Amino acid sequence: MIELDDQQQRARAWFESLRTAICTEFEAIEAEVGSDAKFEYIAWDRTDPSGEPGGGGVRGVMKGKVFEKVGVNVSTVGGSLEGDFAKSIHGAGEDPQFFATGVSLVAHMANPHVPAVHMNTRFLTTTKRWFGGGADLNPPMPYDEDTAEFHAALKAACGAHDPEHYPRFKQWADEYFYIPHRKTHRGVGGIFYDHLESDWEADFAFTQDVGRAFLDVFPRLVRKRMGMDFTAEDKQRQFEWRGRYAEFNLIYDRGTLFGLKTGGNIDAILMSLPPMAAWS
Secondary structure (H helix, E strand, O other): OOOOOHHHHHHHHHHHHHHHHHHHHHHHHHHHOOOOOOOEEEEEEEEOOOOOEEEEEEEEEEOOOOEEEEEEEEEEEEEEOOHHHHHOOOOOOOOOEEEEEEEEEEEEEOOOOOOEEEEEEEEEEOOOEEEEEEEEEEOOOOOHHHHHHHHHHHHHHHHOOOOOHHHHHHHHHHHHOEEOOOOEEOOOEEEEEEEEOOOHHHHHHHHHHHHHHHHHHHHHHHHHHOOOOOOHHHHHHHHHHHHHHHHHHHHOOHHHHHHHHOOOOHHHHHHHOOOOOOOO
16 A cells, blocks of 8 residues: 555545546446446555555456446556656656556447447656546547537536637647657547646646536437447448557557556556557
């Protein structure tokens, strides 16, 4: 068991409560189509390279009629970063001690008209303390009105705190969620932010609002599209788009690298990968 100070405990409690709220809502959507699918929760423990307990987390996965595969994970880990990797982490160049807590979500949908989605928010402590996270929509078959609705929810969450947040974090997402070798974006964007450390209470409140905005908007989009008819060609298009998603997460995603480099649970880290994908 790692010791947490007040800020760390508050952040951890929020991420775990957000996980519970999201999973409850997603299970309710499954129930609406007559599915009894539920999340399966698997706890895992981490041992720090020093040999001391290094925290752990809970991997939650559900496979149903609407959500072909959705993972909602929470983790709280700490200890010492190793070697050159420490130098790449904000505030860990001189002191490799770190703490990280957060929630991470990826949903791959059964109906290709329903967009896949990613969301995560996190709090990290090194010699500095900061929040990061965001959410982005990944539709195999984009609808302009869905893209607009998703962005409007995130813009409203940003605007309640700082009018510069949305344009800055949207641009950051556009730059980050890009697949250079494919010369294409992973999806239709959203927001991405990191190293938010100006005022802890304000930054924590903003991070909470990002989670609430996601919980408000994404279920609406799911319910709008989950009953639409689709063809075998639509499904093949979805599989090929999932291949692009997998490429990004395995080659470029910072969260994947951080989890693997810090000794996280491999199944939890790679829960973002789709259940089925295709490459032409």
